[in-house]
Amino acid sequence: MKNPSRRRFLKGLFSLSAAGIFASAGGFGYARYLEPRMLETTLIPIKHPLIPKGFDQFRIVQFSDTHLSEYFTVRELLDVIRKVNELQPDLIVFSGDLIDKPHQYRDHEDVVQALAKLSAPYGKFAVYGNHDHGGYGTKVYQSLMASAGFRVLRNDLVNLELIDGSVIELASLDDLMLGRPNYEGVLSRLSKDAFSILLVHEPDAALAAKDYPVNLQISGHTHGGQVQLPLFGPLITPPYGEIYTEGMYDVGGMTVYVNRGIGTTRLPLRFLSKPEVTVFKLEAE
Structure with a gap:
């Protein structure tokens, strides 16, 4: 495991280098106006002996960390929603951080109407992120997501059962920070x-x-660091997102996938960390 103090020092050092990158060759303009709109779709096949035959080819679509604000608006959210629906999900999951500053945001009804357009035959589920609890937003988040047809999970365990009786388990944990x-x-x-x-x-x-x-953990939170440097990786990673920062990991036999999210926080920049929607395709062995 890397030394945390040394890692923080290196991050600070490379943060200075990042300023130079953005200042040259139009890097800032790219990070501010182009990459944050380069939405990628990542297909992740998940094969496991415990996946029932009834769930073979079952598609779970994850989106995360929209951080709605003046920098990522409901109009832009509608583009993401169209993309998610085009992927024909069987199940949709949102892994937290809907609004960047819940205590300041006011376009609640527009958000509900947008999220209500998402459709999946086996439901829409959401969990809390730290921004959903922050700014006295806990009840607001619950209300918004429920009004849009999401089931908000918070330390819950749900059985997903198909018509043929096949079952998989869907567990949730409350946000670790707040x-x-x-x-x-x-x-x-x-x-x-x-x-x-x-x-x-x-x-x-x-x-x-x-x-x-646990066979598969699905998370967000990190934005893939939001700003990365070649050969170094993320400049800044948030608490509880410092070890697993983006993509796929094997953790003691458990598969962990970290989605890079949609929006931005603190600074409206993305560099070498494009926004992402993830499709998990279950495959029975």
């Missing part, structure tokens, strides 16, 4: 004989989740 995640109370109830998915905003929850029968 919520009250209950690892033992939720994850100890998972069956070792059923394929299980954990939805949790912060990816470093995997450090504890790996000790339970």
Whole structure:
């Protein structure tokens, strides 16, 4: 494991280098106006012996970290929603951080109307991120998502059952930074004989989740660092997103996927960390 103090020092050092990159060759304009709109779709096949035949080719579409604000508007959210629907999801999951500053945001009805356009036959689920709790937004987030047809999970365990009786388990944890995640109370109830998915905003929850029968963890939170440097990686990673920063990991036999999110926070920049929608295609062995 890397030394945290040394890593923070290196991040600070390379942050200075980043300023030089943005200042040259139009880097700032690219990071501010172009890359934040370069939405990518990532297809992740998930093959596992516990996936029932009924769930073969089942498609779970994840989007995350929209951070609605003056820099990412409802109009831009509608473009993401069209993309998600075009992917023909069986299930849609949102892994937190809907609004960047909940205590200042006012376009609530527009958000509800937009999110209500998302459609999946087996439902729409969401978990809390730190920004959803922040700014006294806990009840606001619950209300907005429920009004848009999402089921908001918070330390819950749900069985997804098909017509043929096939079942997979969908677990959730509350936000690690501002919520009250209950690892033992939720994850100890998972069956070792059923394929299980954990939805949790912060990816470093995997450090504890790996000790339970979780097969796939789906997270967001990091934005892939939002700004990366070649050969170095993310300049800044948030708490509970410092170890698993983007993409796929094997953590003690558990698959962890970290989505780079849609919007931005602190600075409206993305560099070498394009926004992302993820499609998980389950495959029965």
